[in-house]
Amino acid sequence: MVYHIVMWNFKKEIPEEKKPELKASMAEHLQTLVGQVPGLLSVKFVEDPIPSSTHEIALVTTMEKAQGVAVYGSHPAHVAVADTYVRPYVCDRSCLDYEA
Numbered sequence: 616m617v618y619h620i621v622m623w624n625f626k627k628e629i630p631e632e633k634k635p636e637l638k639a640s641m642a643e644h645l646q647t648l649v650g651q652v653p654g655l656l657s658v659k660f661v662e663d664p665i666p667s668s669t670h671e672i673a674l675v676t677t678m679e680k681a682q683g684v685a686v687y688g689s690h691p692a693h694v695a696v697a698d699t700y701v702r703p704y705v706c707d708r709s710c711l712d713y714e715a
Contacts, residue, residue: 616656617678619687619712622670623705637704638662638672644700645674651692654683670709684712 625634642660649658661673678684687693 617681617683617712617714619676619678619684620673620710622673622707622709623701624671624707625704626706629704634671637700641672641700641704644696648687648690648693648696652687652690654679655687670707672705681712681714 625637629637638660642662645660646658649655656677656679659675661675664670664673676687678687
């Protein structure tokens with residue numbers, strides 16, 4: 616199994632009061648990708664990290680195999696969700712992929 620973990624911060628211009636709504640929308644739409652993207656097994660959206668964290672939100676996905684990361688990244692459903700509900704609001708992206 617492969618884990619694909621992505622973390623972000625919100626852009627500075629995003630007001631604090633808007634963040635809960637954006638987090639809910641991101642989580643909802645990212646979770647719809649299970650069953651649409653081949654090899655994507657699960658999606659967990661992390662919206663309440665503990666204070667020692669360096670990022671505000673994260674996405675933890677599991678995939679069947681390492682090639683699934685590239686399939687996921689370029690899949691039209693993922694690109695549509697990312698371009699509409701995630702990328703317009705975030706910055707400071709960090710990513711870690713590993714096999715276990």
